[in-house]
Structure formats: structure tokens, C-alpha cells
Amino acid sequence: MTLGLLDRYLRRAALGLKREARLHIGAAASLASAFVLVGIFGLVSYNLGRSVEAWGMDLELTAYLRDGATPEETTASFRFARGLGGVAQARLVTAEEAQRRLASPGGPGASAFAGLPSELFPASIELKLQPGAQVAERAERVAERMKALPAIEDVDSVAAEARRLDGVMRLSGVAGLAIAIVVLLGALSIVSSTLLVTQHRRRDEIELLRLCGATDGFLRVPLLLEGAVQSLGGAILALAILLGVYLVLEGPAGGALGALGIVPRFLPAWMVGLALVGAALLGALGSQISFRRSIRV
Amino acid sequence: MTPTDRRHLVELERVYKFYRPEVAVLRDASTQVERGEFVYVTGPSGAGKSTLLRMIYRAEVPDHGRILFCGRDVGKLRPSAVPFLRRNIGVVFQDFATKILRSRSVFDNVALALEVLGAPSRVIRTKVTAVLESVGLGGREPEIAGNLSGGEQQRIAIARALVNDPPLLLADEPTGNLDPDLAMDVARLFDEANAGGTTVIFATHDRTILSARPRRTVAIIDGATLEVDPPSASGREMPVALVA
Structure with a gap:
């Protein structure tokens, strides 16, 4: 034209x-x-x-490390978690840090956990999921892959919450x-x-x-x-x-x-x-x- | 004159047109119109004069036969080509009241034909002014068309048909709704256009027009075209000169 x-x-x-x-x-x-x-x-x-x-950005999975997991196994698991698709951020929480969090002033068990040995608190890997659609599916997929690792004992599932969001x-x-x-x-x-x-x-x-x-x-x-x-x-x-x-x-x-x-x-x-x-x-x-x-x- | 110039502008070859099965409005109609010619098409009301004209500007197509314009079969034109055929044909109707835009100015009514061609505004102004002058409406450009008399409205329609200098002008009973004096005035405009080189096909059953301005006349009788002599001034029957 x-x-x-x-x-x-x-x-x-x-x-x-x-x-x-x-x-x-x-x-x-x-x-x-x-x-x-x-x-x-x-x-x-x-x-x-x-x-x-x-809300999706706040969704976190916690993969608890087995007692007796070697430092090599722990590091390998952490690296694996960081490289997983759909995971925005992975953070290694040691037994000491877990205790510190619980026992910190104003924390959920400030007085009850203060004097306990740190070995009682399981170390874990906290995984933040990437925001977006199909959160539930992604959360389940990540949880399954983490569970399959020898150093991981259990994974806190957020699938139900994620399903609601989806x-x-x-x-x-x-x-x-x-x-x-x-x-x-x-x-x-x-x-x-x-x-x-x-x-x-x-x-x-x-x-x-x-x-x-x-x-x-x-x-x-x-x-x-x-x-x-x-x-x-x-x-x-x-x-x-x-x-x-x-x-x-x-x-x-x-x-x-x-x-x-x-x-x-x-x-x-x-x-x-x-x-x-x-x-x-x-x-x-x-x-x-x-x-x-x-x-x- | 070159051979191309001598070619017929319009040719009808054994044209048939049916609106109902077995009832032909036009039956085996054949005729030719030379460039620069003025031809009357006559016949009683409903004889098929308008149908014939409508087929020339491709508002309708023949059921059988061919209509050639400048050697091209208009019935076979693709729909996208029809506008370009129509740019070469000016058409004036009997019912001018519905064929002008009554709420628009005289200028706007005539300028339509040039706007379609994409003419620049200056050219449109010049040509519209000139053509309105030639049809006796000089200086009336800004007036609202609906406020003009019947004869003047028909002049607007003629001006619009002529403004882009088409080689062919079709007139379908253009004087039918006018009183005799106005009719003669309007008919004279077609003579003037023809004198300027425009081929005119003028459909009418008005014997006064036919006898006052004798030209080649084609009558449509029972759907067939017949070359006839124009009626005498006394208005007696038209003798048939040639059966097509």
C-alpha cells in the first residue's frame, strides 16, 4: 500500500x-x-x-540428610540439588545451624533446644522452587529425585500446598x-x-x-x-x-x-x-x- | 484512424438473458457500437433495455453469448477486474433521486468518481468545476444536492458520469422522470458529450427524444435486437429496417 x-x-x-x-x-x-x-x-x-x-517463590522443600552421611555424600547431594531443573536456590543447613535456628531467642524452641547436642538436629538441604505454573508437579519431581539420593533420608513434601496454588x-x-x-x-x-x-x-x-x-x-x-x-x-x-x-x-x-x-x-x-x-x-x-x-x- | 481505433467499442454477440427459465428477457441479441457513435436503444417498458445496459457495465452477466468492451468479454472478467471496466463507463439512470447523495454537496457528488481513481485534490477541484460548468451547474458546487430541482439533480448525475472522461456513456432512460423541456435540455448534454468524442448508448422509449435527435436506433422487441429507423417527427410507428 x-x-x-x-x-x-x-x-x-x-x-x-x-x-x-x-x-x-x-x-x-x-x-x-x-x-x-x-x-x-x-x-x-x-x-x-x-x-x-x-507465594510460589516462597515454596521450599527440605531434604533431610541421613545420620552418618559423609561430608563427601553431603557435598555431592548439595551439588546435585543445585543442579536440579526447577530449583531456584539450594542451601545446605548443617546440624549446628538447625539447632541455632530453633534455639535462637524468639525461635520456636528457644528454651527447650538450647542445651541439646547439635547431633540431635538433622542437617538438611533447603531447596527454593522457581516461580511459575505447575508448581505441584515440579515440587513432586524434585522431591522424588532428592529421595533417590543415598545421603537423603526424607524430604518434606509441599506438594499439597503447591497443588492448591496450581x-x-x-x-x-x-x-x-x-x-x-x-x-x-x-x-x-x-x-x-x-x-x-x-x-x-x-x-x-x-x-x-x-x-x-x-x-x-x-x-x-x-x-x-x-x-x-x-x-x-x-x-x-x-x-x-x-x-x-x-x-x-x-x-x-x-x-x-x-x-x-x-x-x-x-x-x-x-x-x-x-x-x-x-x-x-x-x-x-x-x-x-x-x-x-x-x-x- | 488506426485498425485499433476502428474496432467496435461495444459488441453484443448472440446474447441471451433469462430471469425465469424459458422466459428470455434478451434472446439472441446482437449489435455493435463503434467508437464515437451515439446509439439509441429503444423498446417498450420491460423490453430489456436496462438489462442490456447492466450487462455492459457488468452488473449482470449474460446467460449465453458474449458482450465485448474494447474486444474484452466483460462476462468473463474476474470480479477484481470489474471496477477497472466501470472506470471506463459513465452511467446515468432514470431514477436520479436515488442515484445522487442528497445530503452531500453538488461538488462531493461529482468528485466521487475521481476520488475512486485516486486523483489529487487539485485535479478533482479543476475537473469537477469544469464539468459542472459544462452541464450548466457552474458556481453551484457548495449547494446541497437534495435542494436542487429534478433536472438539476440529473445534471449532477451526468456530470459525475462524465467527469473522468470515460470512452463510453450509458444512459438508462435519463429523461424518463423529467418534463419535456427539461428532457430535451438533458438530452442535449448527451449530444454534447458525444460531440466531444464520448460514445453514447442511450436507452429510451421517449419518441420525442428519438425523433428530435435522430441517430442510429436499436429496438429490443421480444428480447431480440432490431436495427430500426428513428421515428419521424410526427411520432408514427418506427419502420423496421433490418432484422439483426
Whole structure:
């Protein structure tokens, strides 16, 4: 497409938007209400995802070393643990350190464990898992491989906790996808219906243009641009509403969420950019659908 | 004149068109139109005049036979090529009220045909002004088309059909909705376009027009094309001169 042609299409699209301004504004408002729903869910999912990720980062497995494990076996086990896939960090905790932790002032057994010999406390390797999806599977896999080592006596399983996290992430993903599909189909229908109405109102003009030798591109591209602009307008309006609501609720809700370990944040710039591009593409797609349905001369 | 110039601009070769099985609107219709010629197509209402014109600008295709424009079979054009055929053909209809954009200015209505071609704004301004002058609407560019009289609206349609200098102008009963004086004025515009080199195919059943401006006349009778002599000024029956 040459620049001259693009300029002509842009001018025709601008003219079309201007002539049917009220119709397009109404449609953009309808789209905005649909996009706000998607945005709310996106915001909740984003913050939930962040929280789940943070919880996932705290997930630790503790592999207890067998009594009598030689220093070579201990070192080999530690190296093995560090090299395991899905493990972010591995730390060797000696018997002395384990005792120190328990017996430290304010520790869980400060007075009870203070005088006991350190041999009573098993040395261990603490493994932090990498954040992300399928935590439960990864935790189980790591636990099994550690258990197979001769120097390891037992591994504290965090699989149940991890499974819960996985469940939350999976549920929010599925629900998000379902809601997004329903709302986006609705938005697609709004865009295509609005542009179908626009095209019916311009039926005479389209008929005349075809008679004068207008190509499909000449008729179609400005309409695609109109659809994209209309949908983009709806998305910008929706984001403005969402941001306004977020700023109003951030204070009162922030405290309650903070107690649950959730620090709310608005959608990041890349998500906002993606939403705007997606909305524009959705508008163009809706326009394309309406063009195919419109009357041909 | 080179051999290419002498080629027929439009040729109908044994064209059949059916809207219902066994009922042919056009049956074995054949004729040729030379470059620069002015041809009337006449016949009673429903004879198939409009169908014939619609097939020339590929709004419809023949069921049998061929229609050639500059030697190309328009029925065989790919859909993507049809716009380029239409850029060479100006079309004026009887029902001008639905064929102009009533809420738009006179200028906008005419400029449409040049916008489609991608003409620069300056060229559009110059050509639209000139063509409106030639059809008697000079200085009326900013007026809203719907506010003009019927005859003036038809002039807008003619100006739009002529503005890109097409080699062929098709007129489908363009005077049908006008009173006799206005009809003669509008018909004169087609004469002037033809005098400027544009080939004109003018469908009408208006005997006054046919007799006042005698030209080669093709009648469609029972779906077939017949070369006929134009009616006399007295308005008597057209004698059949040649059966196609």
C-alpha cells in the first residue's frame, strides 16, 4: 500500500467517522462497557497471578540428610540439588545451624533446644522452587529425585500446598479465558453490527462508488480503519474508567488485601499496550465481518 | 484512424438473458457500437433495455453469448477486474433521486468518481468545476444536492458520469422522470458529450427524444435486437429496417 493510498484511506475513514460521529460514539461507549468487564477481570487475574507467583517463590522443600552421611555424600547431594531443573536456590543447613535456628531467642524452641547436642538436629538441604505454573508437579519431581539420593533420608513434601496454588492459577486462567471469549465475542458483535448499520446508511454511496469503479479495497480499508478507531476509542474509555475505579478503591481495598499479602497494582504498560492493539484488531475484524455481510452491487 | 481505433467499442454477440427459465428477457441479441457513435436503444417498458445496459457495465452477466468492451468479454472478467471496466463507463439512470447523495454537496457528488481513481485534490477541484460548468451547474458546487430541482439533480448525475472522461456513456432512460423541456435540455448534454468524442448508448422509449435527435436506433422487441429507423417527427410507428 503506497503512502498516497494510505492517506486517501485515512481521509475517507476520518470523513466516515465524522459523518456518523454519534453512531460511532454510541458504539464506542457500548464497547467500553464490555471492555471494562474484561479489564476488571484482567486486573483481578493480574494481581492474583502476581500473588500466586509470590507465594510460589516462597515454596521450599527440605531434604533431610541421613545420620552418618559423609561430608563427601553431603557435598555431592548439595551439588546435585543445585543442579536440579526447577530449583531456584539450594542451601545446605548443617546440624549446628538447625539447632541455632530453633534455639535462637524468639525461635520456636528457644528454651527447650538450647542445651541439646547439635547431633540431635538433622542437617538438611533447603531447596527454593522457581516461580511459575505447575508448581505441584515440579515440587513432586524434585522431591522424588532428592529421595533417590543415598545421603537423603526424607524430604518434606509441599506438594499439597503447591497443588492448591496450581489449582488457583489454573482456575483463574480458565475462568479468565471463558469470560474474555464471551465478552470479546460480544464486543465483536457490537462492532460488526454498528458498522453494518453504518454501511446500510451509506448504501447509496457504496453503490455509487462501485458504479464509478471503486475497488473492494477502496470501500473496505476505510471501514476497517473506522472499526479499529471505534474499538480503540472504546478501549481507551474502558481503561480510563478502570484506572479511575482503581485509584478510588486502591486506598480502602489496599489495606485489606495487604493483610492477605497482596499488594494491588494497576495493569502494566505492556498489558495496556496489548489491550489497545487487541481492541483495534477486534474492531477491524468486526468491520470485516460486517463488510462481508453488507450488500454488494 | 488506426485498425485499433476502428474496432467496435461495444459488441453484443448472440446474447441471451433469462430471469425465469424459458422466459428470455434478451434472446439472441446482437449489435455493435463503434467508437464515437451515439446509439439509441429503444423498446417498450420491460423490453430489456436496462438489462442490456447492466450487462455492459457488468452488473449482470449474460446467460449465453458474449458482450465485448474494447474486444474484452466483460462476462468473463474476474470480479477484481470489474471496477477497472466501470472506470471506463459513465452511467446515468432514470431514477436520479436515488442515484445522487442528497445530503452531500453538488461538488462531493461529482468528485466521487475521481476520488475512486485516486486523483489529487487539485485535479478533482479543476475537473469537477469544469464539468459542472459544462452541464450548466457552474458556481453551484457548495449547494446541497437534495435542494436542487429534478433536472438539476440529473445534471449532477451526468456530470459525475462524465467527469473522468470515460470512452463510453450509458444512459438508462435519463429523461424518463423529467418534463419535456427539461428532457430535451438533458438530452442535449448527451449530444454534447458525444460531440466531444464520448460514445453514447442511450436507452429510451421517449419518441420525442428519438425523433428530435435522430441517430442510429436499436429496438429490443421480444428480447431480440432490431436495427430500426428513428421515428419521424410526427411520432408514427418506427419502420423496421433490418432484422439483426
